[in-house]
Amino acid sequence: MPELPDITVYLEALGKRISGQTIQRVELASPFLLRTVDPPLAEAEGKSVTGLRRIGKRIAIGAGHDIWLVLHLMIAGRLHWIAPGKKAGKQSLAVFEFSSGALTLTEAGSQKRASLHVVRGEEGLSTLDPGGLEVLDSDFSAFDARLRSANHTLKRALTDPRLFSGIGNAYSDEILHRAALSPTALTQRLSETDSHRLFEGVRGVLNEWIQRLRAEAGSAFPEGVTAFRPDMAVHGRYGKPCPRCSAPVQRIRYAGNETNYCPRCQTGGRLLADRSLSRLLRQDWPKTLEELELLPGRLGRR
Numbered sequence: 001m002p003e004l005p006d007i008t009v010y011l012e013a014l015g016k017r018i019s020g021q022t023i024q025r026v027e028l029a030s031p032f033l034l035r036t037v038d039p040p041l042a043e044a045e046g047k048s049v050t051g052l053r054r055i056g057k058r059i060a061i062g063a064g065h066d067i068w069l070v071l072h073l074m075i076a077g078r079l080h081w082i083a084p085g086k087k088a089g090k091q092s093l094a095v096f097e098f099s100s101g102a103l104t105l106t107e108a109g110s111q112k113r114a115s116l117h118v119v120r121g122e123e124g125l126s127t128l129d130p131g132g133l134e135v136l137d138s139d140f141s142a143f144d145a146r147l148r149s150a151n152h153t154l155k156r157a158l159t160d161p162r163l164f165s166g167i168g169n170a171y172s173d174e175i176l177h178r179a180a181l182s183p184t185a186l187t188q189r190l191s192e193t194d195s196h197r198l199f200e201g202v203r204g205v206l207n208e209w210i211q212r213l214r215a216e217a218g219s220a221f222p223e224g225v226t227a228f229r230p231d232m233a234v235h236g237r238y239g240k241p242c243p244r245c246s247a248p249v250q251r252i253r254y255a256g257n258e259t260n261y262c263p264r265c266q267t268g269g270r271l272l273a274d275r276s277l278s279r280l281l282r283q284d285w286p287k288t289l290e291e292l293e294l295l296p297g298r299l300g301r302r
Contacts, residue, residue, distance in 0.1 A: 001075045004136075004166030005209035006225050007054045010079055012214065013221045014061070014103070017081060018049045021098040023063055028116075030093050033105075035115045043067055044118065049098075055129050056161050057168065061096075069096075070117040070128055077107045077114030081221035132165035135202045143199045147187050154190075154198070155183035155259055167202070170227040171209065173235035173260045175201045177242075182267045183252070183259050234260040 044063040051062030061069040082102040088095045092104040107114045133146045158172040179201030228236035238251045247264035
């Protein structure tokens with residue numbers, strides 16, 4: 001799912017292409033994409049783009065001074081830019097036409113979860129805002145207070161859109177690795193030193209990836225948006241060496257989600273129980289990195 005860095009770079013690319021441009025036509029290939037009926041989508045046509053903003057993981061396009069088109073890409077939705085005169089592909093779920101070109105939305109897979117809401121004014125936008133703290137705009141005091149407002153695991157807290165804005169599964173893994181903190185540590189048991197380190201980790205990782213993605217896109221529209229990048233430290237790198245200590249990256253799977261972490265850097269060498277595997281192996285589930293290394297077949301041994 002595109003998260004804060006990806007959405008930021010999307011918005012920058014859109015700003016260069018559609019700010020001040022008139023929305024000539026909006027075409028939907030699937031009626032299920034549109035989740036609202038009032039105001040009607042047609043009301044945006046003929047209006048100029050007056051604003052672009054991020055709302056959590058959503059992209060909001062202001063049309064005129066009252067209508068907002070709000071896109072949520074979910075896991076598999078992606079945006080593409082088509083030069084004037086070229087046709088959108090058959091896989092496009094939506095096409096937003098401008099004189100400068102066309103913005104299209106595609107979504108891989110059979111589960112179509114991406115959405116388009118059409119709302120009116122700031123009041124309408126507020127109904128789509130989960131209320132998470134914008135960490136890049138906040139100080140440590142505000143961050144720490146929000147972090148400790150409920151007793152959750154750090155992984156859960158970072159990815160809760162009501163607590164923190166724009167952080168999802170991928171960047172939360174990177175943040176926790178940067179801060180050398182366990183994803184299962186509880187927020188209300190965190191020391192102030194650890195909380196400071198987490199705050200700096202959030203800001204460091206998000207800013208770093210905004211810069212990386214911005215440089216990668218250059219003047220082109222960002223087409224390579226993905227949650228799995230080879231230069232990430234731990235996310236999507238199960239079994240590969242941690243860039244800090246070379247220990248193999250481990251993972252926890254739960255309800256279709258995956259948490260990646262380094263046991264040596266983040267959990268003091270302790271392996272976190274993977275629910276599916278630990279149920280299967282019961283007492284044979286290794287408790288430490290050293291025990292894992294001794295399992296038959298590990299690292300090529302039979």
